[in-house]
Amino acid sequence: MDSFLSQPLTARIATHGPAVRPVWFLWEDGAFWVLTGPWARLFDHVRSHPRVALVVDVCDIATGLVQQVIARGDAELVPFDVPRGRRKLVRYLGTDESRWDERFVHYLHDNPSERGTAWLRLVPDSLTAQDLSYSSAG
Helix, strand or coil, X not given: CHHHXXXXXXXEEEECCCEEEEEECEEECCEEEEEECCCCHHHHHHHHCCEXXXXXXXXXXXXXXXXXXXXXXXXXXXXXXXXXXXXXXXXXXXXXXXXXXXXXXXXXXCXXXXXXXXXXXXXXXXXXXXXXXXXXXX
16 A cells, blocks of 8 residues: 555545545655645635545556545644645655756745645545455456
8 A cells, every 4th residue: 555655646535525536646654644724725625624534546448457545524724834744745746856847846835834835634544445356357
């Protein structure tokens, strides 16, 4: 599961409402870490209703690879730390910050408290991993 979650995949997180949105994440220290802040509805949703579900999956019809991880629990908003932010962004954007879109660079160089940048941290109370792969007809 750790190997699967170390890939730069897009997760979908569901909050009260219901509302579902795609997110980049970091799986670290037994938790999912998602960058957010007061500019995002996700921030307000979690602040008022912390119960969330998150799914990370792949489905490749050509090869038959079908894998998923589903997590549920109460998310919390915690202070943003730049080293963890860098680890998360490097996995999606690569190590060369000069090639990054400006909006991502700002997360690492602006004062997070001024922007309100925070982490949504989900330590799942339910975590299910399934490999539903099949042999593709060839």
